[in-house]
Amino acid sequence: MPSSAIFDASVVVRWVVDDPLTPAAIEASETWAPVAPTLLGSEFANALRSQAKAGRYEADWCLAQITRLTKLIDLRDEREHWPLALKLGLERDHAVYDCVYVAMAVSLALPLITADSRLTSKFSDLPGLDLRPLR
Template sequence: MDASVAIKVALHEPDSPIAVAAFRAQPWSAPDLILSECANIIWKRCRMGDITSHQAMQAVELIETMNLYVEPGRRLIERAVQLAIALEHPAYDCFYVAHAEQLGVPFLTADKKLIGKVRASDATNIEVMSLDDYAQENGL
């Protein structure tokens, strides 16, 4: 899973109920980049006035306590760059793809652009799932 899903657990967004259900259903894993990305999203939402500083810190607490195994990015950098080149997509998103590939598990994301690129490419054979896919597959 990536930050686009994790942030939906910490902040009220469209599809938050699906993201929460996914987190409750099983343990998840992500590259350590997820923490930086979530922190930046929380900061941006606070700066834009979408949430208060108190809500921002509550979101941080939720992120810190999620049942999420965090993998060091160093182990993924080479494959992430290979995927970024092949997919013509930012490398930071490709860390998540490389991580799912390494574990041999489906990749859950709300990033529609990334979903399209992964599905259209033969650069990787991982299963990429949108939140809608997850909801359908799990009867939500």
């Protein structure tokens, strides 16, 4: 079994929607055992809502994708990571919900897989973070 890594929503959404980074996102999921905070479910659902609203995918298809999410990734409670996430958000002027992924990766000493260029630029120098941007 591959080693675990934290996956953020920018990667997980690309497992199911057509995007230039989809092949890299799928390859990452085959290289690492995906782990994420439970908040990923809400972010994933919101991204699917945006896809449906834009007419790219039917609502029934989106509902099927959210239903299978827990089979694709190990979702873990993030509450213990909130203090560090808030601290990082304040220090780096970044959304705390994104910082939850960073805090979880640092606390669990796992790589963070992301396709979020803003997150990458703000946290690439964070001590203790093994950041793996999709390319």
